[in-house]
Amino acid sequence: xxxxxxxxxxxxxxQIMVDTATKYPITEGVARKISDFDKNALEEALxxxxxxxxxxxxxxxxxxxxxxxxxxxxxxxxxxxSADSDSLGTATILAEIIHKTKYDxxxxxxxxxxxxxxxxxxxxxxxxxxxxxxxxxxxxxxxNEVVVERNLENRYEIAKxxxxxxxxxxxxxxxPRIPTLLQILGASKKKTTELSPAKPEAGIETLRVTAxxxxxxxxxxxxxxxxAMVITSESR
Amino acid sequence: MIFTFSEDYExxxxxxxxxxxxADSLRLELAAVSIIKHNDVEGTYIFCGADKVxxxxxxxxxxxxxxxxxxxxxxxxxxxxxxxGTRLGKEVAPRIAQKFGAGCATDCVDFSLExxxxxxxxxxxxxxxxxxxxxxRNPQIVTVPPRRFGKKLDTARTGEIIKxxxxxxxxxxxxxxxxxxxxxxxxxxxxxxxxSVGRGLRKKEDLVLVESLxxxxxxxxxxxxxVAADLKWLPEEHWVGLSGHKxxxxxxxxxxxxxxxxxxxxxxxxxxxxxxxxxxxxPIFKACDYGIVGDLYxxxxxxxxxxxx
Numbered sequence: 437x438x439x440x441x442x443x444x445x446x447x448x449x450x451q452i453m454v455d456t457a458t459k460y461p462i463t464e465g466v467a468r469k470i471s472d473f474d475k476n477a478l479e480e481a482l483x484x485x486x487x488x489x490x491x492x493x494x495x496x497x498x499x500x501x502x503x504x505x506x507x508x509x510x511x512x513x514x515x516x517x518s519a520d521s522d523s524l525g526t527a528t529i530l531a532e533i534i535h536k537t538k539y540d541x542x543x544x545x546x547x548x549x550x551x552x553x554x555x556x557x558x559x560x561x562x563x564x565x566x567x568x569x570x571x572x573x574x575x576x577x578x579x580n581e582v583v584v585e586r587n588l589e590n591r592y593e594i595a596k597x598x599x600x601x602x603x604x605x606x607x608x609x610x611x612p613r614i615p616t617l618l619q620i621l622g623a624s625k626k627k628t629t630e631l632s633p634a635k636p637e638a639g640i641e642t643l644r645v646t647a648x649x650x651x652x653x654x655x656x657x658x659x660x661x662x663x664a665m666v667i668t669s670e671s672r
Numbered sequence: 673m674i675f676t677f678s679e680d681y682e683x684x685x686x687x688x689x690x691x692x693x694x695a696d697s698l699r700l701e702l703a704a705v706s707i708i709k710h711n712d713v714e715g716t717y718i719f720c721g722a723d724k725v726x727x728x729x730x731x732x733x734x735x736x737x738x739x740x741x742x743x744x745x746x747x748x749x750x751x752x753x754x755x756x757g758t759r760l761g762k763e764v765a766p767r768i769a770q771k772f773g774a775g776c777a778t779d780c781v782d783f784s785l786e787x788x789x790x791x792x793x794x795x796x797x798x799x800x801x802x803x804x805x806x807x808x809r810n811p812q813i814v815t816v817p818p819r820r821f822g823k824k825l826d827t828a829r830t831g832e833i834i835k836x837x838x839x840x841x842x843x844x845x846x847x848x849x850x851x852x853x854x855x856x857x858x859x860x861x862x863x864x865x866x867x868s869v870g871r872g873l874r875k876k877e878d879l880v881l882v883e884s885l886x887x888x889x890x891x892x893x894x895x896x897x898x899v900a901a902d903l904k905w906l907p908e909e910h911w912v913g914l915s916g917h918k919x920x921x922x923x924x925x926x927x928x929x930x931x932x933x934x935x936x937x938x939x940x941x942x943x944x945x946x947x948x949x950x951x952x953x954x955p956i957f958k959a960c961d962y963g964i965v966g967d968l969y970x971x972x973x974x975x976x977x978x979x980x981x
Binding site: 447449450452454461472473522523524527549550551552553554555556558559560561562563566567568569570571583588589590591592593594595596597598601607608637638639640641642643644645646647648650652653654655656657658660661663664666667668670671 | 734735738758759760762763764765766767769770771773774775776777778779791795796797798799800801802803804805806807808809844845846847848849850851852853859865889890891908914915922923925932933934936937940943944945946957958959960961962963964965971974975978979
């Protein structure tokens with residue numbers, strides 16, 4: 437079972453400050469990490485490998501640090517590329533890379549937590565011409581098929597498709613492992629390839645990103661009766 | 673032409689109202705795509721703003737929706753597609769966009785036009801920032817969050833319902849079983865009143881305090897990351913936050929929650945936020961409408977009693 441996991445390195449959102457003059461986000465010096473749900477995808481790939489054998493390739497929009505994170509968790513190999521494009525561009529780059537690779541299954545997080553676009557997985561599956569199963573909270577492989585339990589608005593749906601297929605996972609699917617010191621040290625012995633794909637066409641451009649002013653009343657009450665009255669009126 | 677589509681009826685008519693505005697500004701036709709087994713709603717789509725309805729009689733399935741839209745887009749070449757941001761919509765929109773080498777903007781909360789191209793606004797970076805984006809080419813594909821825009825009904829409107837039978841391939845994904853969610857499992861995203869608890873709670877058994885208040889108000893219980901993911905006192909369904917659930921209740925009561933950025937990202941859309949915390953410096957007090965400093969073990973029972981009266 438050869439699995440490719442697509443991961444995105446993002447800024448630690450809690451550390452991003454706002455430039456008081458321009459209201460733009462300040463990302464300089466902010467720590468980076470692999471996006472949360474992408475880690476769930478990697479964890480799921482590792483569990484499948486532990487059960488069925490095979491390989492796990494981490495395909496990362498990010499730096500060598502992100503590669504180390506993924507390799508320390510247990511990926512066999514990492515491929516990193518620098519990603520500065522919209523969803524169309526990202527999916528195009530990923531499809532380009534993956535076309536040349538042998539795989540049975542591709543796993544992605546349902547969305548990256550900095551953008552919440554939910555686009556990469558479906559776009560990539562469409563570009564590769566393979567089935568896509570989104571919002572998986574459970575998955576199983578059987579007889580060259582993948583069966584997932586999808587978490588939809590008012591129902592759970594059990595769906596399946598023949599491999600090769602792409603699955604996007606939700607955080608409910610598992611708890612990502614924390615690598616041991618030994619695994620972290622072992623990461624440097626594994627292969628990381630750095631790619632520089634040509635800048636793809638974008639479909640959308642971002643004109644600006646500005647902070648929202650959170651305008652809350654910030655009224656501090658001293659009296660429980662008063663609070664009770666506020667709550668009663670606001671809950672009507 | 674502008675196409676709209678949502679498999680969810682309420683969302684479909686909300687998008688039509690918004691679509692009508694854009695269609696009028698650009699002097700384009702507005703067409704609703706309806707993929708449904710029973711087509712009694714199509715007349716209402718006309719009342720809600722559509723000039724035409726392309727009606728396709730079919731099972732609802734992402735692969736089928738993609739094929740239908742692909743066929744219609746090839747035929748009518750719409751400049752803009754507005755798709756309801758349900759889970760199905762958010763899967764279908766980017767797939768269509770990839771097929772046409774197009775851009776797609778998810779969960780757009782505002783639209784305007786500049787030189788006849790859409791300019792959209794979306795929340796990014798944990799909901800603390802708004803990204804203003806512009807499409808570079810057609811088709812411009814946008815997903816619209818449900819319950820964001822109001823609907824407009826005008827029974828005097830007329831339009832055409834056109835039955836369409838596109839060529840549909842066999843879906844690649846097979847649905848084996850559907851399990852309805854019990855009311856308890858229904859998403860906290862839909863809740864109107866949420867009473868939420870964080871690390872300030874000393875033990876799991878004390879959840880009853882929070883549950884009583886929630887029950888009294890007819891609301892549901894929510895929690896912070898610590899309570900769901902670390903302490904595991906409540907299942908994931910209750911987790912409110914950036915990597916949890918984003919909620920938009922009319923009332924959100926945060927009990928013993930410090931108010932980290934990741935939690936605030938989940939409650940940004942709440943109409944009224946109430947904070948109860950014994951630390952006067954807790955960040956939650958800067959993110960609330962009303963707050964009270966004190967021990968939740970004193971305040972919550974007293975509050976529950978006061979409200980009862």
